[in-house]
Amino acid sequence: MxxxxxxxxxxxxxxxxxxxxxxxxxxxxxxxxxxxxxxxxxxxxxxxxxxxxxxxxxxxxxxxxxxxxxxxxxxxxxxxxxxxxxMVRLREGEAGELRIAVECHTCFDWLMPAMDAFRRHWPAVELDIVSGFHADPVGLLLTRRADLAITSEAEPLDGISYQPLFAYEMVVIMANDHPLAGKPVWQAEDFAAETLIQYPVPDAMLDLLRKVLKPAGVNPARRSSELTVAIIQLVASRRGVAALPYWAVQPYLQRGYVSSARIGEAGLQSELYAALRSDDSALGYMQDFLHTVQEQSFATLPGLSVLG
CATH class of the missing domain: 1.10.10.10 (Winged helix-like DNA-binding domain superfamily/Winged helix DNA-binding domain)
Structure with a gap:
């Protein structure tokens, strides 16, 4: 041989x-x-x-x-x-604390499997999610109420390091009998007469509004819901349209519950970063958690891309 x-x-x-x-x-x-x-x-x-x-x-x-x-x-x-x-355990020990704060409602779809895998690797690390939705998860790092934050923007701050996780495409979903259900690409003006069903968060945290609609001067009517499945049900019932990650809506598209379209010719790309205190960024279990998140997410979620 x-x-x-x-x-x-x-x-x-x-x-x-x-x-x-x-x-x-x-x-x-x-x-x-x-x-x-x-x-x-x-x-x-x-x-x-x-x-x-x-x-x-x-x-x-x-x-x-x-x-x-x-x-x-x-x-x-x-x-x-x-x-x-x-090797890391021999150098740094096996114990530690990792409290996670999130700002995105759909993060739990990929965060929970990553946490399960991490627990098997680091059983002595105390792993927890800071309860509730947080509009400013990075602020929890600075006050030491969290150790890692999942955020959609890497805003420069003293003492904070950011590591890219992944990018993903947002799609618009609508009822199967919506007049524009057969249109493959929606532009900003297509949202003008719609009711936009969204999570109850500030506009600055919604990429559809921040990157597409507001620059075009489009401000549709709004309705909010906390739960992704509730948003999809409202859309299916023709109560409005919504913009959600492709990986979050793919199972409902496959079952034919709703229809989808790309937002803009190039697609609407969103990003996720991990923010952590700079003095914690070299911790072995912290780096292994970030590696586990990426490994699990790319292996299980459709349509992800590398965030440089």
Whole structure:
């Protein structure tokens, strides 16, 4: 048997391909150009004499050969991550405290699975969510009432560090029999005569209003609800329209409860960051939690993209 070409970087590339479903997004995940990543994959395929994935599928689909290497990648990277956590525990100890504050209503869809995975890795770290919705979660860091905040903006503040989590697309949802249900892209003016169903938060925290409607001078009627499922029910009942993350509404779209459209030709992109006190940013369990959030989210939520 010839000497193996496989290196850890190849395994990380295969994982990124599986999690993002595209070569362009995978390249961003592993900090390569698309050309460099394609060259890396081609070298692997030539070495084994087998294609690793089908190039004309969207999302990308692995061949049996690709699936075998992907299984190896998952096994090896999981064992490396476990060994690195052990190194951190030996250096820093196993205990700590991680109180999380959030400003987004849909965060719990991905936050809870990440917390469950983290607890298995760090059982001695006290993990908790600061109760209630917080319009200023970063302020809780400064007063030491929280240790990590999930926020949609990275506003520079002394003593606060930000780490990007991921970007995602917001879509408009409407009833299946809405007059514009067949329109693939909505522009700002399409919202003018609608009732916008939203979470009860300030306008500055809603990307649809901040990035699209207000710059266009559009200010639709409003109705609010605390719960995502309640918003979707109101939309399905033709009480209005809503803008929600694609990953949050995808199950309801698949079941045919509501219809969706892109907001603007390029789509409305939103971002999520983790904010933490600068003097805590190097803590091993803190960094492992952020890694777990990204790993779990990219593996389970559709339509995420890398936030640089």
């Amino acid at each position: 010839s000497q193996s070409l496989l290196e850890l970087r190849h395994l990380k590339t295969l994982l990124a391909l599986a999690e993002t479903g595209s070569v362009s997004q995978a390249a961003k995940r592993v900090f390569l150009t698309q050309s460099a990543l394609s060259h890396q994959l081609k070298a692997l395929e030539e070495h084994y004499g087998l294609p690793l994935f089908e190039r004309k599928t969207q999302p990308l689909r692995f061949t049996p050969a690709g699936e075998r290497l992907l299984a190896l990648a998952r096994e090896v990277t999981a064992r490396i991550a476990a060994a690195e956590r052990d």
